[in-house]
Amino acid sequence: MDRKACRHKGLIEFASGRRKSMNSVSRWQYFLYALGLALVILSTGQTWPTQAAPAGKNVRFYMDVAYPKTTLCTGQTVTYTVHVYRQFTSPPPGWTDKNLPEPSAIQNVKVEAYPADKTIGFFHGPQKAGIVSDRTGFNFDGPDSVEFQFTAGKKPGKTNLYFEGAVTGYTIQTGYVSFTVPIRVIRCNYEVSTHSTWVLKSQYGTGFAFEFMKATLTADDLGYLTSSPDPGVLWVTVNQIPNTKSVIAVYGGKAKLNGQVDENGLLNLKINFNTASGEEANCNAAGCGGGAVAFTPPPLMLNFPEAGGTKRAAQVLDSPAGPLPGTTTVTVIPLEQKP
């Protein structure tokens, strides 16, 4: 008797407890074919994670902090947006899509927030034993979330931020969800870039002036930010006069920057551009001639969130052609201080 015969016999005996005729065997084979085929078809189309939930449970509740910032500058204030989601773990009645419905955020969940190490920073708001709490929905721009503001302290370090929520009212006893965000607080520098454009169109042609500057602000022990050495500023002027060759000049200038992060977590920044001067061919209706020129833009004062960003400010340039209206765009990017 070969192995197939042995297995054949075993299956027959297991199926019925007694030896069956060949006809019976065939019927069982057909039954198994059909069963196997049905299972194969069903299993290949099965993408719902129905096995994920315990029997009878159709919904999972969980918490999420949206794209949490995990590296903070000392003194930086960061907003953590917390959602509590309801996710189907088995298809709701009548659901035919191969994927389960998307998770949906639920309102009115009380969420508590606290740092593991309170010396690293604190959450804003009324505190009970170092814990602040609020509910998802209504108090925030996103009415399905709760926002917590955390301000890092003055010393670098690491800790965990804990968020814990209690879900009630969903045909269940209160259930608990939580989310942990590990954070690292570092000392930061700030990279500040500016670019300015002034354009003067007249009957004689078009004059352009551009300014480009990039600086690094470093903090002293008291938190004052300065640029040292003073960054260079590139000035470019172009006079385009019809039927005449353009008059182009490039100058080097200097700027001085300083700033401080205030109690609201805003980086207040002041940029002083030194007068940029040089020799340029000045052109007018009568023709072109050489001469000394100087440009002096007024100081700029702007505030930025510590996370940085880009702002635009009106800027009038005191130029040889008179005051020129224009704009300066300033971008601030926080950088980790190199040891």
Add this chain to the structure above:
Amino acid sequence: MKPNSSKSWAILWLMLIPLLVSLGCQPQPSDQPQPSDQPQSSDQPQPTNQPPSSNEPESGNKTFDAEVVFGPGPFNLPETRVGLLDLSSYRATLILSFDGAQAGQPHQWSKTYVMLATKDPAARQLTIEKTGDLSDLAPVFMAEVEGALYERRGENSCLANATEAGSSLAERMEPALFLAGVIGADEAGSETVNGVAASHYNFDERALGQVDIAKSTGEIWVASKGGYIVKYVLTTTGIADYFGEGTAGTLTWDYQVTNENKPVTIELPEDCPPGMVTAPLLADSTNTQNMPGVLSFDTPSSLADAADFYQKQLPSLGWKLDNEPSITDTLALINFTQEDKTLAVIITTDAEVTTVRIVTGKVQP
């Protein structure tokens, strides 16, 4: 008979092997939904962390499973943003208002969200107006234009950032995403609402999976063509503390979609910086920095080659040369315009490196 029998078993095994393989590919009972199990849509808010694998998982993040009973009706709409992304443009308005008491004192407020969206070119604008007893009544303006996310709160100046994953308005602030999905709503016939043929449904708190602590009544109109929510009204009256400690009252959600597939104009406040610069780079570019309003990079190519590259490439992208380019041995300025936008390509060079700066702006009136 034996050969036939062997053949039959061979067929059976051939059928069972894929079955076993396919079963092996299924999540095990202890598995939780993994990223591949989540609905995959780049426009949806994807949880940054998936539900972990048990109620006390390794990460320490706690979840729990429950049997939630929903409404008895035949209609389900668990995904409230369904169909919206198929519209070429729309205006969605959500008015959220509360009327009740807090700590024994009358407490009323209202927030109005208006989202304008257009697909081509992709752009969005969200405004939030607030009235009543809210701690922060400053209006909010947000917009997504040309790869930049703009935000202006109250009288503060406009701030721009490059749009990053997870920060887009569609992911964070789509008003439809704030609506509660319904399971088990009752059919209420067909109607035309906001000029759109729609199916009408009624529901109560059971369709939200809620019991005991609040009473809700809601109506929903779903577009017959497109399947998106045209109108959604929900009124929830909560017992004491439902809306927070010491707060009770009635919260009303009034959501409507209008102006479907009609032109939408998104205008940035005057002080907003320009958007991200979209321009080709030289193949050998280094030190590339793309910030709102300016794209800069270095290149070992000569100034003349770089200038030639942009004079050839940008017109093919719809930019028109504005004035004759100004080009010397050390500097080139090439100006372009497209509709009301300007693009200035400024190329400088020294002995070692050529630097290209591309500055975008608006045509001056």
